[in-house]
């Protein structure tokens with residue numbers, strides 16, 4: 305019996321640079337095929353070829369043993385291929401139902417009913433008429449997934465689907481993926497979360513520099529072996545050793561922050577050189593708190609102090625001048641000049657002090673040319689690195705980082721953790737928001753936990769316990 309999906313020596317170049325070279329894979333019906341690799345390794349390129357976004361330069365694709373060359377994305381949908389993109393492709397000013405049935409509107413009543421069923425299958429209880437712009441990043445991602453599911457595809461491709469989801473939602477997504485496979489679909493799953501890939505997938509493909517660096521049954525791999533293959537060398541530890549120490553001096557303080565249905569009496573202090581992790585589930589109010597701390601959203605009650613000075617009335621720009629930095633959760637939306645060059649983007653926030661080449665090296669940026677390559681042409685993870693890197697050019701007094709390593713490969717993560725440690729050693733107080741408790745445990749001096757807008761627990765470096773932290777968050 306032929307494989308449901310095959311590629312034979314598939315190749316694709318952009319402007320003379322090979323993004324994918326001679327990649328061959330065979331995905332069986334009912335199987336989950338994991339694809340991993342560093343940022344820029346060619347994962348999205350491969351998935352885009354399969355979904356008809358662009359044609360290959362060489363090689364073939366086959367479905368059920370017959371040649372498959374979609375004329376475009378719509379054609380690939382007709383052939384039973386669905387792609388859940390790394391970048392969200394929803395229209396914010398349309399409702400969930402309108403987004404789901406954009407191409408084949410079944411009438412308002414039917415659209416609403418079908419939408420409600422689809423959302424329920426994802427445990428997402430939102431009215432079908434909700435505007436997408438009113439959804440959180442995680443909810444949007446689930447809607448994007450609902451969109452792929454309703455097409456009843458036989459080949460379902462997930463290109464980093466969990467990047468906006470927290471642990472629980474990611475777990476839910478994994479259940480959905482398993483169900484799809486049980487139903488007989490071939491699932492392709494791209495992720496930087498290697499432990500989840502190892503748990504889910506039965507077959508693996510490791511891409512490096514656009515080529516297959518290894519692969520085979522997932523049972524033959526450990527996380528260490530996978531990392532060594534995809535980075536090209538073994539990595540001793542996922543987290544750098546924390547050599548510095550926080551100091552006693554308070555730098556930044558939140559006092560009794562409350563806002564109806566968002567925050568409830570949130571108080572905490574960050575000290576000079578301290579790295580504090582903020583844990584919590586999607587919707588617990590972590591990102592909302594960050595926006596309030598930075599002055600983007602207002603807060604009904606409470607005070608914010610920077611070095612003893614009340615700053616809650618200052619605009620974000622004034623807070624930056626006072627020594628604050630804030631790296632948002634939706635970095636791409638919040639501040640890259642897509643048509644502009646990489647170097648120009650890296651110098652956006654601190655034009656005088658930024659040294660683009662240095663930052664690019666530090667975050668292991670992969671690009672053809674720092675000055676001439678537009679950011680729009682970089683892979684998803686490399687865009688994230690630029691968005692993060694532009695903030696790393698100065699040493700602020702306080703830095704808030706919301707999901708700093710989202711979408712970033714394992715090797716570059718280590719460098720980003722080193723930069724975070726370095727900033728702390730230089731005196732910066734850092735608040736790191738992350739959905740990965742392991743990451744917070746790996747790099748933070750202290751972890752505070754949020755639940756339903758209130759602080760629900762605090763843990764210190766020597767008393768970390770993953771289960772107790774989770775327990776507080778739930």
Ligand SMILES: Nc1ncnc2c1ncn2[C@@H]1O[C@H](COP(=O)(O)OP(=O)(O)OP(=O)(O)O)[C@@H](O)[C@H]1O
Pocket residue numbers: 318319322323341342343344345346347348349350390670671681682683684685686711
């Ligand atoms: N439209 C494009 N124009 C020019 N170069 C591109 C284009 N799309 C991708 N590339 C290049 O192709 C290479 C592979 O990119 P791809 O998006 O496939 O990487 P990826 O493995 O998905 O990485 P990530 O983990 O960062 O998402 C990169 O060097 C990227 O810059």
Ligand SMILES: [Mg+2]
Pocket residue numbers: 347348349390463683684685
């Ligand atoms: Mg990608």
